[in-house]
Amino acid sequence: MDAVSTSVEYAESGGTVDQFVDPAVLVEGLARAGRAAQRQLAKMSTTTRAEALHLGAAALRRAAPVILEANAKDVEDGEAAGLSAAMVDRLRLDPARIEAMAAAVDQVAALDDPVGRIIDESSRPNGMVLRRVRVPIGMIGIIYESRPNVTADAAALCVRSGNAVLLRGGSEAARSNRAIHSALVGGLAQGGVPAEVVQFVPTQDRAVVGAMLAASGLIDMIVPRGGKSLVARVQADARVPVLAHLDGINHTFVDRDADPAMARGIVLNAKMRRTGVCGAMETLLVDVLFPDPHGLVEPLLEAGCELRGDARTCSIDPRIKPAEPADWDAEYLDAVLSVAIVDGLEGALTHITRHSSGHTDAIVTENGDAASRFLSEVDSAIVIHNASSQFADGGEFGLGAEIGIATGRLHARGPVALEGLTTYKWQVLGSGQIRP
Amino acid sequence: MDAVSTSVEYAESGGTVDQFVDPAVLVEGLARAGRAAQRQLAKMSTTTRAEALHLGAAALRRAAPVILEANAKDVEDGEAAGLSAAMVDRLRLDPARIEAMAAAVDQVAALDDPVGRIIDESSRPNGMVLRRVRVPIGMIGIIYESRPNVTADAAALCVRSGNAVLLRGGSEAARSNRAIHSALVGGLAQGGVPAEVVQFVPTQDRAVVGAMLAASGLIDMIVPRGGKSLVARVQADARVPVLAHLDGINHTFVDRDADPAMARGIVLNAKMRRTGVCGAMETLLVDVLFPDPHGLVEPLLEAGCELRGDARTCSIDPRIKPAEPADWDAEYLDAVLSVAIVDGLEGALTHITRHSSGHTDAIVTENGDAASRFLSEVDSAIVIHNASSQFADGGEFGLGAEIGIATGRLHARGPVALEGLTTYKWQVLGSGQIRP
Numbered sequence: 001m002d003a004v005s006t007s008v009e010y011a012e013s014g015g016t017v018d019q020f021v022d023p024a025v026l027v028e029g030l031a032r033a034g035r036a037a038q039r040q041l042a043k044m045s046t047t048t049r050a051e052a053l054h055l056g057a058a059a060l061r062r063a064a065p066v067i068l069e070a071n072a073k074d075v076e077d078g079e080a081a082g083l084s085a086a087m088v089d090r091l092r093l094d095p096a097r098i099e100a101m102a103a104a105v106d107q108v109a110a111l112d113d114p115v116g117r118i119i120d121e122s123s124r125p126n127g128m129v130l131r132r133v134r135v136p137i138g139m140i141g142i143i144y145e146s147r148p149n150v151t152a153d154a155a156a157l158c159v160r161s162g163n164a165v166l167l168r169g170g171s172e173a174a175r176s177n178r179a180i181h182s183a184l185v186g187g188l189a190q191g192g193v194p195a196e197v198v199q200f201v202p203t204q205d206r207a208v209v210g211a212m213l214a215a216s217g218l219i220d221m222i223v224p225r226g227g228k229s230l231v232a233r234v235q236a237d238a239r240v241p242v243l244a245h246l247d248g249i250n251h252t253f254v255d256r257d258a259d260p261a262m263a264r265g266i267v268l269n270a271k272m273r274r275t276g277v278c279g280a281m282e283t284l285l286v287d288v289l290f291p292d293p294h295g296l297v298e299p300l301l302e303a304g305c306e307l308r309g310d311a312r313t314c315s316i317d318p319r320i321k322p323a324e325p326a327d328w329d330a331e332y333l334d335a336v337l338s339v340a341i342v343d344g345l346e347g348a349l350t351h352i353t354r355h356s357s358g359h360t361d362a363i364v365t366e367n368g369d370a371a372s373r374f375l376s377e378v379d380s381a382i383v384i385h386n387a388s389s390q391f392a393d394g395g396e397f398g399l400g401a402e403i404g405i406a407t408g409r410l411h412a413r414g415p416v417a418l419e420g421l422t423t424y425k426w427q428v429l430g431s432g433q434i435r436p
Numbered sequence: 437m438d439a440v441s442t443s444v445e446y447a448e449s450g451g452t453v454d455q456f457v458d459p460a461v462l463v464e465g466l467a468r469a470g471r472a473a474q475r476q477l478a479k480m481s482t483t484t485r486a487e488a489l490h491l492g493a494a495a496l497r498r499a500a501p502v503i504l505e506a507n508a509k510d511v512e513d514g515e516a517a518g519l520s521a522a523m524v525d526r527l528r529l530d531p532a533r534i535e536a537m538a539a540a541v542d543q544v545a546a547l548d549d550p551v552g553r554i555i556d557e558s559s560r561p562n563g564m565v566l567r568r569v570r571v572p573i574g575m576i577g578i579i580y581e582s583r584p585n586v587t588a589d590a591a592a593l594c595v596r597s598g599n600a601v602l603l604r605g606g607s608e609a610a611r612s613n614r615a616i617h618s619a620l621v622g623g624l625a626q627g628g629v630p631a632e633v634v635q636f637v638p639t640q641d642r643a644v645v646g647a648m649l650a651a652s653g654l655i656d657m658i659v660p661r662g663g664k665s666l667v668a669r670v671q672a673d674a675r676v677p678v679l680a681h682l683d684g685i686n687h688t689f690v691d692r693d694a695d696p697a698m699a700r701g702i703v704l705n706a707k708m709r710r711t712g713v714c715g716a717m718e719t720l721l722v723d724v725l726f727p728d729p730h731g732l733v734e735p736l737l738e739a740g741c742e743l744r745g746d747a748r749t750c751s752i753d754p755r756i757k758p759a760e761p762a763d764w765d766a767e768y769l770d771a772v773l774s775v776a777i778v779d780g781l782e783g784a785l786t787h788i789t790r791h792s793s794g795h796t797d798a799i800v801t802e803n804g805d806a807a808s809r810f811l812s813e814v815d816s817a818i819v820i821h822n823a824s825s826q827f828a829d830g831g832e833f834g835l836g837a838e839i840g841i842a843t844g845r846l847h848a849r850g851p852v853a854l855e856g857l858t859t860y861k862w863q864v865l866g867s868g869q870i871r872p
Contacts, residue, residue, distance in 0.1 A: 039789070043813065071443065122834055130833055135815065137845055141703045148761055219846050235652075241677065241846045245612055262868040269870035293765045353475070375863050377479065387866025396871065397862070398558055398568055409573055409656050413845040426464045426833070427811050430823025432698040434705035435832065 011129050021203075023211035027166070030199040031218035037196035042136055042162045044193065046113040051158055052191025053109035057188030060102040060152060063179065067098055073351045078172050090146045091173055097193040101149045101180070104401065107184045108156040111400040113194065114159050114419045115162045126278065135421045136162030138220040140410035141212045143168045143234060147228035148176040152184055154225070155198045157403050158190065158411040161421040163387040167221060168212060170226075171204040178202075193345035213238040223404050243416060245405045247357035248278035249329045250389045253374065254296060255365035257288035262386065263290075263364045268299045269388040274334045278405060279360050279382075279392030283328065284339045285348045288312070297339065305335045311340035352378055359407055360384065379408060380415040437758040447574045457639075459647035466635040467603055467654035471575050473632035476599035478572055480629065482549040488627025489545035494590060495623030495624065496538040499615065505586065506611035506612035514608050524798045526582045527609055536615070537585045540821055540837065542591040547836040548834045550855045551598045553624065565865040567685055571856045572598030573588060574656040577648045578708035579670060588620055590603040590661070591634045593839050600633045602655060604648060606662075607640040614638075649674040659840050676832045679852060681841045683767045683793035684714035686825045689784040689810065691801035698822065699726075704735045705824040706798065714841060715796050715828030719764065720775045721784045724748070741771045748777035779858055781806050795843055796820065796828040817843060817850040 041049065048130040060067070071093040076130035078088050114134045119133035140163050144150045151167055158165035169177040178200065186197035203210050216239045221241045224234040252270050256265045260426060270281035286293050293316050297307055301319050308323035311314070320339065327338040328351075342348045352361055362384035371385045380393050392401025394415035402415045414427050466546035477485070496503070506527040514524055550570045558568035576599050580586040588601055594601035605613040614636065637644050648655060652675045659679045660670040667680050688706050690699045706717035715788045722729050729752050734745055737755050744759040745752070756775065763774040764787075778784045787799055798820035799810040818828050830838025830851035838851045848856035 039813075039815075042815075124832070124834055128827065137813075236675075239672075241844070259868070263871050265868065273871055377475075379475075379478075379574075380861065382862040382864060384864040385866060387864055387869040388871050390871040391564065391864065391866075391869070396560070398560055408677070409859045413859055423845045423849055425816065426818045428818060428820040428823055428827065430821060430827075432699050432701065433694070433710055433827070434824040435824050435826040 010315040023207040027211040029404040038164035039196040050109045052193040056184045056190040057105040058189035063183035067179040070179040103196040105156040105225045108283040132424045145170040148173045151180040164198045248359040250360045251356040252362045253285040256287040257367035258364040309339040315338045459643040462645040462685040470600035473630040488629040489628040492623035493538040499619035502671045503615040506615040510623045541592040568860045577658040579646045581606045584609045587616040592704045605639040671701045672785040684795040685793040686796045689721040692723040693803035694800040749775045783796040
């Protein structure tokens with residue numbers, strides 16, 4: 001244990017870690033310290049945890065100058081290293097962004113705490129009472145890329161739900177993340193929450209990611225936040241359960257019985273409100289009997305969206321390009337849309353079963369039977385009737401904040417917030433029962 | 437796809453599969469056929485699924501002579517191969533065991549169906565209604581050892597909850613499992629449930645297990661049912677989520693304020709009712725201020741239990757042997773018990789935090805504060821006040837049947853029955869909402 005303790009001290013000193021520290025030893029030290037602190041956190045009242053988070057938010061505001069200074073160096077290095085303008089924008093902080101980060105921590109502090117909630121309760125013929133009670137998962141690992149606000153967001157969600165967290169941010173934001181982490185845990189400690197519940201990986205050694213993915217028994221769940229290659233690597237290599245979001249190949253089906261004006265509005269919004277979000281529509285399916293297909297594509301073309309259609313779609317408008325087979329499985333995250341004319345609800349269901357990534361699929365129709373079949377038979381995390389797929393978001397779902405959107409099938413699905421950071425235990429209340 | 441189709445035909449023909457079929461191709465073929473059939477199953481009413489299971493149970497009863505004949509050959513081979521008497525007993529079927537297997541299928545058919553249940557529902561300020569609805573997980577893989585009744589049990593639980601299942605049983609029960617599978621799916625098909633929802637691996641090639649563990653995207657969850665080495669292998673190698681039960685190092689703490697008679701009864705039952713079950717107590721912790729420690733150990737010694745104690749415990753009775761350090765982390769599954777005298781509730785919590793496997797831990801006390809601290813601070817799947825740990829069982833919890841007991845933290849914890857074989861989807865009901 002000596003080697004472990006040493007690396008923990010290193011980690012907590014805020015200094016640079018010796019690059020020769022074994023990444024597995026480093027992760028074990030951080031995780032063990034976090035787990036011990038989590039047991040203290042779990043005993044605290046929900047009010048104490050909330051107040052400590054408000055103190056953490058206040059500490060972020062006070063530390064704004066320090067965070068901005070650290071961030072300026074990260075931005076300078078990033079520009080020198082040739083980061084794209086979009087990446088530099090994601091990296092850059094300003095006073096408004098720091099205020100937004102602190103406000104988000106305050107908002108998480110104000111959310112209802114799921115810990116201690118009784119899921120169900122029953123009594124047995126022998127008089128025993130059984131109940132399932134929500135408890136924190138334990139230690140959550142977050143592996144994320146350039147946005148520094150994830151440091152504060154993810155930590156706040158974990159602490160609110162009684163969990164410890166091990167944060168591993170991207171190298172381009174290393175100084176910013178360290179400054180944010182340092183301010184936040186200072187505030188938490190003022191509120192009596194041990195600083196060790198929020199652990200921060202103090203090295204950019206990429207082998208640490210591998211060590212986190214292998215840390216079965218030390219980390220209970222890993223949430224990757226970033227691009228597809230990061231998520232795919234985490235899913236492929238993890239020996240720890242992963243809550244992850246992969247593709248959002250989302251369909252909107254305009255049924256023959258759709259209200260044409262409503263369909264136009266929903267289709268335009270689902271594609272063009274923001275093309276880079278995971279809830280953006282990527283394929284439009286139009287019932288061959290829908291009366292006004294041109295009315296659907298015209299506003300998209302006007303808005304500058306490239307349309308790639310099947311043969312029947314191409315006949316609607318000469319500006320529509322022919323789709324390649326790969327288009328039906330493409331997540332463009334851009335102003336590009338594949339469009340197919342399908343033979344009614346049946347045709348839409350067949351297309352979606354084959355091509356949907358199981359994220360968010362929507363139907364527009366005034367026909368209740370068609371809507372109810374669609375909502376029941378489409379097996380995606382989110383199924384929508386008569387609304388834009390861009391609502392696929394924890395905030396829009398009233399969850400207050402989200403740790404991510406899960407496209408897996410177990411534990412939690414769709415937007416995941418505080419409840420998804422908990423599990424349950426069975427409490428059995430007896431009066432001397434023995435089993436015959 | 438031709439190779440896949442061929443192996444599916446092989447699999448469904450009931451014949452022996454060419455040993456040169458690629459295990460990954462075989463698993464893909466079986467899983468794809470099962471997934472397609474599952475989509476049909478998911479559209480059926482709960483009544484249809486229940487009636488088909490009753491027909492499956494009837495088919496098992498009718499096929500009893502065929503199953504017994506197949507089983508007799510398995511038993512003969514097993515004895516010739518030198519299987520232990522205990523393993524032969526687990527393998528052997530008789531008319532009563534077949535009736536019990538059929539009755540268990542009937543019982544699962546009669547359970548409440550979780551599919552379609554609304555978990556929660558809310559409405560947003562913009563008028564959208566959101567609800568979470570339970571849906572089947574999809575395709576469940578079961579990897580099990582010698583007991584042939586698992587073939588029927590696991591299949592029934594999966595079909596009741598709308599899932600397809602891929603069964604991979606042990607080689608020693610191959611003929612029995614095949615006969616049970618064949619009868620069961622015949623009955624299901626009579627009830628309109630496609631036989632392909634219950635897939636059976638038609639080869640004993642051990643590489644198939646590896647292929648199942650790697651079948652991410654084809655199999656949604658794997659449940660290993662068997663000894664510790666099987667479970668450990670599955671957990672180490674799976675690229676698919678695993679619902680598994682590992683150790684049950686279960687503690688019972690007798691507090692200073694326990695009722696001595698109740699404590700004696702619970703302790704004796706928790707250890708000696710059946711020593712080989714996962715809910716059996718493996719360590720007894722006695723508060724140093726509990727007035728009658730000898731009254732606790734005497735009935736255990738009388739019942740033939742070997743006791744291994746710490747120094748303070750050894751002074752209670754000369755028949756108690758000194759414990760080695762390894763005893764505090766041992767799952768004996770036998771008439772052996774480690775016993776420690778601890779300094780009150782605090783001492784018990786420290787010991788349990790360090791040594792519990794997180795399965796089932798119990799306190800015996802008349803002190804409500806001590807009980808409530810124990811139930812809240814012990815972080816195990818099942819925590820019990822004033823009852824025997826041997827109640828850790830899905831049937832005893834009123835779940836009707838169980839697919840297993842989970843010692844992991846995500847998705848489901850403790851006894852897992854039909855609800856644990858479901859996930860949920862978000863249904864969003866709009867009236868034309870677009871996101872600003």
